[in-house]
Amino acid sequence: MLSFELDTLFAGIADPDMDSMRILSETAMRFPDALSFSSGAPHDGNHDLAGLTFYLDRYIKHLRDKGLPEQRISRLLFQYGAVNGFIQDDVALMLKQDEGIDVAPDAIMITHGFQEAALVALRGLFAAPDDVLLAVSPAYVGIRGAARMLGIPVHSVTEGPDGPDPEEVAAQARAVRAGGRRPVALYLVPDFSNPSGSVLPLAARKRLLEVAAEEDLVILEDNPYGLFARDGESSPTLKSLDTERRVVYLGSFAKSAFPGARLGYLVADQEVTDADGVTRTLAATLSKAKAMFSVGSSSLSQAVVGGYLVEHNHDLRTPTRELAAVYQERLRAILAVLAEHFPPEDDHGVSWNTPRGGFFLTLRVPFVADLAQMERSARDYKVSWAPMSMFHLDGGGEREIRLGFSNLAPDAIREGVARLARFIKDTLRDTPEGQV
Ligand SMILES: Cc1ncc(COP(=O)(O)O)c(C=O)c1O
Missing domain, CATH: 3.40.640.10 (Type I PLP-dependent aspartate aminotransferase-like (Major domain))
Incomplete structure (x- = not known):
């Protein structure tokens, strides 16, 4: 039977970085019980079969x-x-x-x-x-x-x-x-x-x-x-x-x-x-x-x-204006809920950017947020996200999370951020001092 060693195929196929598109697209399917901040999937409400x-x-x-x-x-x-x-x-x-x-x-x-x-x-x-x-x-x-x-x-x-x-x-x-x-x-x-x-x-x-x-x-x-x-x-x-x-x-x-x-x-x-x-x-x-x-x-x-x-x-x-308002509402919701869980006056080491629109924001956390952590978050806390390091071309973003909020309604965003906050707080508590 013909078989191959992976590293005999084109180097790009063996490169683990090249799995990122598949991981981002499939995380929501792999963890169906988790609320997904992992991709930039558009709002489902805009998709009408009769259309x-x-x-x-x-x-x-x-x-x-x-x-x-x-x-x-x-x-x-x-x-x-x-x-x-x-x-x-x-x-x-x-x-x-x-x-x-x-x-x-x-x-x-x-x-x-x-x-x-x-x-x-x-x-x-x-x-x-x-x-x-x-x-x-x-x-x-x-x-x-x-x-x-x-x-x-x-x-x-x-x-x-x-x-x-x-x-x-x-x-x-x-x-x-x-x-x-x-x-x-x-x-x-x-x-x-x-x-x-x-x-x-x-x-x-x-x-x-x-x-x-x-x-x-x-x-x-x-x-x-x-x-x-x-x-x-x-x-x-x-x-x-x-x-x-x-x-x-x-x-x-x-x-x-x-x-x-x-x-x-x-x-x-x-x-x-x-x-x-x-x-x-x-x-x-x-x-x-x-x-x-x-x-x-x-x-x-x-x-x-x-x-x-x-x-x-x-x-x-014109038809997109309504949709743009949906994403703007989701952006406002995620920013508000993050501020509730991580009030600026507390010393939790969590911060985020405030985009004016789009589908994503960046959350900075005081520990390495890699793929293994994301899988633990999705499995044990029922919330998925994307490690920001996946997007850096020369390393970086190890302590950052990309939150894609486009596919979650405000209620789901509220629940998803609550789960994420539990994951972050537990991880911080369980991470020995100096290893964050
Ligand atoms: C930056 C960027 N470009 C393009 C796309 C769309 O690509 P495609 O038309 O191949 O689905 C996306 C989708 O996530 C994107 O984030």
């Missing part, structure tokens, strides 16, 4: 209204189709309306979630073994994993309370260059970052675009949470400020529609000229990579999300 067929029918009606013959509609849904997808027009209208991003449909590729958009962008942009990705750390596990699976080295830029400092980005780009390697791109989540919840201020956004031009960097802007700001508090995306076409924008419908659709998109309006002098967009050029990763994105998911966009006149901000 699936409604939006599918809505998109088919839209195609009929446009005068497409039945045979073409059925081909579009049942057959292999264009690699870059068939709802780019709809996404272009949405981006213009919601984000002030003005790109032609041929600068858009519909992908299998953010994850494939990242894989496609990285595969296309990183040509040599010494091409390095700068990533703001702590970082979303998906980017680190995508880079690792493609063998792309990652160099971290440590973030502060307001995201990355553009001068630090420039300094790290120069450090990479001084080491004889080429910094090609910077990955960041400017709006309500995962895991820290930070938001990059407007002045830093503008400066970051200048730094990208000075240091010849592409910016990979990942923005799944931007729609969930408090009313009137949205920041302009880097892409909407990008007059030099430095930004490749990586979008996802996981939080604005639903993650099971596995639908996202890549916006790359940079020009690429081939040996014959023919010029196309980077998104069109990268379709070769997309074709070899996944052939094309699911026609059914595209039609359902397309129907959602059409039904809402390509304006996702």
Whole structure:
């Protein structure tokens, strides 16, 4: 019987860090009795089974209204189709309306979630073994994993309370260059970052675009949470400020529609000229990579999300406003309950940040909060969370916990934080002095 030693397979497969996506996605299923702060799963109340067929029918009606013959509609849904997808027009209208991003449909590729958009962008942009990705750390596990699976080295830029400092980005780009390697791109989540919840201020956004031009960097802007700001508090995306076409924008419908659709998109309006002098967009050029990763994105998911966009006149901000209010209420609830259990005047050594929105906050505790502790917490205290160290690119975050509050209603948040407080207080009591 054919069998393998794990370390004879691709090194990224054996790397324990590469299990983080699976762990985060599956913790809630592994510990069904536990209240889960472990992932950034969106609010279930937004997911209505009848909506699936409604939006599918809505998109088919839209195609009929446009005068497409039945045979073409059925081909579009049942057959292999264009690699870059068939709802780019709809996404272009949405981006213009919601984000002030003005790109032609041929600068858009519909992908299998953010994850494939990242894989496609990285595969296309990183040509040599010494091409390095700068990533703001702590970082979303998906980017680190995508880079690792493609063998792309990652160099971290440590973030502060307001995201990355553009001068630090420039300094790290120069450090990479001084080491004889080429910094090609910077990955960041400017709006309500995962895991820290930070938001990059407007002045830093503008400066970051200048730094990208000075240091010849592409910016990979990942923005799944931007729609969930408090009313009137949205920041302009880097892409909407990008007059030099430095930004490749990586979008996802996981939080604005639903993650099971596995639908996202890549916006790359940079020009690429081939040996014959023919010029196309980077998104069109990268379709070769997309074709070899996944052939094309699911026609059914595209039609359902397309129907959602059409039904809402390509304006996702309006239907998302209610949802944003749900997450804001959950954020307020978790902050209030944490303050009840850990009053600032007491000497408990527990503190947390106060994000303005998004799905996550960071809790600092006076002991090592690793995966083994998380499993003990989930098993014995019936509350799960994510060790922050999973997100740090070069070590760090050992005494920090990421709390994802997006999938728990305020009552469950109250109960979950009570269980977490018991876990923390018992752990502190049982941890010998000096070992915290
Ligand atoms: C930072 C970040 N980017 C992107 C995504 C969405 O990725 P996908 O579209 O692959 O589900 C998430 C989901 O958790 C995320 O936190």
